Structures are given as structure tokens and as C-alpha cells.
Amino acid sequence: MIAVLSLAVGIVLADSAIVTLALPEILRQLDAEVSEVAWVLTAYNLVLALAAVPAARLCIKPGHAPVAGAAGLVVFAGASAGCAAATSLEVLIVARVVQALGGALVIMACLELLVLASGDERRGAARWAVAGVAGAAVGPVAGGLLTQAISWQSIFIFQVPLVLLAVPVAIRLRGRSRAAGATVADSVRAADRPDAAANLALALLSAALTAALFLLVLLLVEGWRRSPALAAITVTVIPVAAIAAGVVARAARAGTRSEAIAGAILIGGGLVALGFLPDANPAWTLAPQALVGLGLGLTVDSLTAVALRDRFPRALHGGWTIAARHVGVVAGLAILTPIFTADLRDAQAPAQEAIAALVLDAPLPASAKLDLADGLGRELESEGGRVPDLAPAFSAVRLDAADRPRAQALAVALDDQLERAATRAFRDAFLVAGALALLAVLPASMLRETRPEAGA
Amino acid sequence: MTPRTLLLPLVALIVAAALLAVQLAAGGADFVPTRAADPCAARPLPPVTDDIEPLAQDVVLLGVQRTACALGVTRERLVLALPSARDRAELARATGRTEAGLATALRSGLDQAVGRLDRAGRLPRASALLDSYAGELGLPGLAEAAVKRIPDGVVDGLLPTGAVLRRALAQLDVTALLRDLEDPDALEARLTEAIKAAALAEAKERLIEKIPGPIRGFLGL
Numbered sequence: 014m015i016a017v018l019s020l021a022v023g024i025v026l027a028d029s030a031i032v033t034l035a036l037p038e039i040l041r042q043l044d045a046e047v048s049e050v051a052w053v054l055t056a057y058n059l060v061l062a063l064a065a066v067p068a069a070r071l072c073i074k075p076g077h078a079p080v081a082g083a084a085g086l087v088v089f090a091g092a093s094a095g096c097a098a099a100t101s102l103e104v105l106i107v108a109r110v111v112q113a114l115g116g117a118l119v120i121m122a123c124l125e126l127l128v129l130a131s132g133d134e135r136r137g138a139a140r141w142a143v144a145g146v147a148g149a150a151v152g153p154v155a156g157g158l159l160t161q162a163i164s165w166q167s168i169f170i171f172q173v174p175l176v177l178l179a180v181p182v183a184i185r186l187r188g189r190s191r192a193a194g195a196t197v198a199d200s201v202r203a204a205d206r207p208d209a210a211a212n213l214a215l216a217l218l219s220a221a222l223t224a225a226l227f228l229l230v231l232l233l234v235e236g237w238r239r240s241p242a243l244a245a246i247t248v249t250v251i252p253v254a255a256i257a258a259g260v261v262a263r264a265a266r267a268g269t270r271s272e273a274i275a276g277a278i279l280i281g282g283g284l285v286a287l288g289f290l291p292d293a294n295p296a297w298t299l300a301p302q303a304l305v306g307l308g309l310g311l312t313v314d315s316l317t318a319v320a321l322r323d324r325f326p327r328a329l330h331g332g333w334t335i336a337a338r339h340v341g342v343v344a345g346l347a348i349l350t351p352i353f354t355a356d357l358r359d360a361q362a363p364a365q366e367a368i369a370a371l372v373l374d375a376p377l378p379a380s381a382k383l384d385l386a387d388g389l390g391r392e393l394e395s396e397g398g399r400v401p402d403l404a405p406a407f408s409a410v411r412l413d414a415a416d417r418p419r420a421q422a423l424a425v426a427l428d429d430q431l432e433r434a435a436t437r438a439f440r441d442a443f444l445v446a447g448a449l450a451l452l453a454v455l456p457a458s459m460l461r462e463t464r465p466e467a468g469a
Numbered sequence: 470m471t472p473r474t475l476l477l478p479l480v481a482l483i484v485a486a487a488l489l490a491v492q493l494a495a496g497g498a499d500f501v502p503t504r505a506a507d508p509c510a511a512r513p514l515p516p517v518t519d520d521i522e523p524l525a526q527d528v529v530l531l532g533v534q535r536t537a538c539a540l541g542v543t544r545e546r547l548v549l550a551l552p553s554a555r556d557r558a559e560l561a562r563a564t565g566r567t568e569a570g571l572a573t574a575l576r577s578g579l580d581q582a583v584g585r586l587d588r589a590g591r592l593p594r595a596s597a598l599l600d601s602y603a604g605e606l607g608l609p610g611l612a613e614a615a616v617k618r619i620p621d622g623v624v625d626g627l628l629p630t631g632a633v634l635r636r637a638l639a640q641l642d643v644t645a646l647l648r649d650l651e652d653p654d655a656l657e658a659r660l661t662e663a664i665k666a667a668a669l670a671e672a673k674e675r676l677i678e679k680i681p682g683p684i685r686g687f688l689g690l
Contacts, residue, residue, distance in 0.1 A: 267476065278478055286497075291496040301492075304484065370505055
């Protein structure tokens, strides 16, 4: 029961970033621009942010959570099927909006249902928070692997049966929900104010974490032209490190505030390090990602726990944390997308000049250079500003046997220049994202100090 | 904050700083596209070639570099702009010239390139290029064979490569040449015609110079 509900929470929050690795494929299939396709992510996160608190208000009414949860699961599943069937970007975005509306109900209802199923408020809330972090961290990896193995549509198709598994569980908990009801004290108690510091830190860190996933995946797949599967495997470092962070936190026993500050520093440091990659080898991204993952593990679930602890009503405060996180995601996308798309545009001229210099100085006959320049120009034009694959331009040129190794060396040098240009184009966005994470140190330092319970 | 609660943020700070230091030491700040070289900086001259295509490439590359230096732009920007009328117009505007001014600058750059190669002895002698030239002249078989039998000294005396190239450049309509950049056949025809005409004019002039003055006067040359 708990596992099925946690899975539903994980899937809904994974959807926040699950299409990140599929974006390049969606970009091509639906013939969209980078700035347009970002709306597949933005629309979902924006609606989830706006709908989370109203959904929470619905779920805190006695007996409503199971019904709202079941309805949300059905809407989410139906909209997922709609996403898979979409043949235009507009339809996909509309389906994502509906998916987020259903998702908001699922997340907020599941907070109540997990508490009911666990029989303990703190344990139920902790499971809800951990399921959300796990979903957000694993989402891009799962999406990337499915895109590579099958198609981007399969991401949405696979979700349908998995979330529907939770419908009978929600209905079964209906009786327990009615029995739990609201106490007389609850009915007269005013709602506590949201924890501003924890929610602000969550928003800033979510903005930064979006950058880590969204930008890194775009850099790997679009900038360095690596396969979505390789990108998915590469970004598994983040969830693995997030899990390892639990061990670090237990060993350090430094308290929530200290963990949140350290986590924000690690995320910020990891993102700044991603802005200064010395090579286009994905191995160089592993250590920065490990820092980001450790930071994620140290911050998000502990900040969520702080935001929920001793606050009434629980689901409403859960709604505020979801709203804060997804406002952060939307803000992150809104701030960073124009920065890196402008930088990508600005990177074209220096990249073209670097390529032209290499072709001009290559030890090849003039006729081969002219043919090559013609082919390279066509490849650049056909990609419409995206990083092109230069191999077809080389295969179209007829060369003597003596010139082939020289052409091969030129191809390697040109690819190196493209990778340099793409990497440089992402630098500013990574640095801004790092600054957002470091900014979270301020609200994190204002948190109420709490020590982890023994054996937690 | 107590020392215990300070320790974790401090460790995080040290780890993040150490990673950044490693990446910067490995060249993280310099992993950017190679900047185009200064077009005014001297480059080593290419070795002498006895084939038309590499010679044309050497002249054009050096000429474009000289032109870029005069215009105050990189060689690569100039090369990327030349094939497109819109980009040429933009480059002309950016460098404070008209399109005709751009063509003049290019002609001057190519002329300087020929001069530099000539002075450095890097231009091949015409006799070394004769096989290619003879083919380009489109002469009938017997005439082509006869041309190839002309002694090298006579060929080199009548057709000094530098002088022929400079003459061809002087006669070339560079504005039309730029328009032809997108049509390789028209471009090749225009260049061949210019070199052929320059070679004939140069040979004729030098032959006339070799005729003694009284005979030249008698013939009205």
C-alpha cells in the first residue's frame, strides 16, 4: 500500500523533469524551437505550483483525500495517454497542463493517504518527502532510457498502468480516512503560517536543481551529441549521490539547518564546476554531479520535513512545499532558458570562425576545401542554429588516399571546436544556477535548528 | 552555530572549492573556441609549388589575410562573409566601406600577396607551370605540343609569373568575381579568362620590347 502510494508520488514529481532527456527528440519530431519545447517542462511545473495549495485545501477536508486522490490518479493517467498521443507541441503542452492538475491532486492526497497508511504522521510525511525527492532525481534518468530504448511517447505510456495501481489503494483507505476525520480541536484551530525560510530555500534550490538536470542533459545530448541513453547513465550520479547523502547526514548529525546550508553550498559548487568543464568528456561532469546529488539529498527532504513539522494542517503545508519547489523550477527555467539560448546564438559566430580557420589552414587541396565548405555550410544551415553533425559534409567530399587521414584529423579538430563552443555557451547559465543555489544559504541559515532523532 | 554544526558547511565549502580548483587547473576556464589569429601577424610563407591549384590557394589565402588586416576584421570573418551578398553588404557597412570599396581592398590584398610571394621567390616559374597552362589555353593538339617544346628560358622570360598574376588581378572585375562565388563554373571561367588574357598581353608586350627600336617603329608597334 505504502509502496504503491509512494510510487504514485514519485511518478508525479518525476514528471516535473522526466521529459528533460526527451526534449531534443521532441524538438525534432514536433519541429519546435528550444525556447518553445521548454514549455513542455514549464507548463507542467507552473500548473503544479499553482494547483498544489488549492488541491491541498480540498484534501484536508475529512474523507476527501481518497476521493481526490483517486480522481487525480485517473486524470493524470488519462492526460499521460494524451501526451503520448500528441502529434503537435500545442496538444502536448495542453495534455501536460491537465496532467499537472491531476498530479497536484495525487500529490496532496497521497500525503494524507501515506500518513493514514503508515499510521504515524511523521513517518508518513517523511515517506512522502523521500518519494518526491527520489522521483525528481530518478525522473530524467528513466525518461532518457525510455526515449533511447523505445521513444519519448513511451515515457507517458509506461506511467498509465503504474499510477492506476494506486486507485484501489486510495479507495480502500476511504474508510480509514472517514474514521480519522477531524477532531473538534482541529475544526476550531486556525491554520499555521507557512515556513517562509524553508519554502524560500526549497524554491531557490529547485531552480538550481532544474538547471543541473535540464542544462546538463541539453549539454550532453545537444551540445556534445551524446545519446540520450549515455546522458541518462551519466546523470544517474545525481540520484546515487542523493541516496549517499543520507549516510553523510546520519554520520554528521549536524542538524537540519547545517545540512541545508552545506547542501546549498554543494549544489552551488557543483553547478559552478559544471560551468568550468575542461573537456567535452562526460566523465568530467561526474564529480560536479556528485556534489549536486549530495546537496540534493542533504536539502530537499530535510527542508520539506522542516516546513511540515508541527504545522497544521499538514496537507496545506505540504501544498506550500510543492508550490515553492515548482515555482522554483519555473523560475529556474524562466531565468536560465533565455540566458543559454542567447549564449548559444552568440556562440555561433566564434564557432564558425574557428571552423573556417581550421578549414582554411588544413593541408588539403583547394577543391576539397571548397566542397567541404559547401557541405559544412549546408549542415550548419539545416540544423537551424543547433550543433550540427559534420560527418555527412566529410563523407560527401571525394579525396585522394593521401588526403583522407588529413581530412579525418580536420573532422576531429572541427568537432572539438563545436564542443568547445557548446560548452562555453552553457557556462553563464550554470553560473547563474550556481548563484541561485548559493543564495539559498541565506534562508537556510534562518531555519529553526533541529537535531535528527536518534536512529532516524 | 556550534563547531559541530559549522563543520558540515565548512567541509562542503572545501570540497566544492577543491573541485573547482582541479577543473580550473585542468583548463576549465580555457575550454572555449580557438580565437581567430590576428590577420596582421606574419605567417610563414608556403613552399614553392609547380601546380596551379595550390598556387591559387596560396595567393588567395595570403591575399585574404592582407585584405582582412586592411579592413580590421579577422580573415575568417571576411571569408565567411564573401560568398553571400547580404553578408558582404553587412561587412562593407561594418568596415565603413561600400561594396566597391570592399572589392578594391580585396584586389589590393591579392596584389600584395602576389608581390610578397614574388619577392620571397615563392612563385613558381612559368615553365614549371607550363603543363597546366598549356591545357588551360585550349590550343589545338599540335599547337599545345609546340608550346610545350618552347625552351624554359624563353617561357620564363616572356611570362614572369608575378607579372602575369598582377596583370590578371589588375584586369579582373573583382565585384563580378564576388558575385560569381556562388557559381564555381562561372568563377573558374572568369579566372581562367583573366589569366589567359594577362599571359597573352604580358608575352606580347615583352616580345615587342625585344624587337629593336627601328623595326618596332617601322611596324608601328
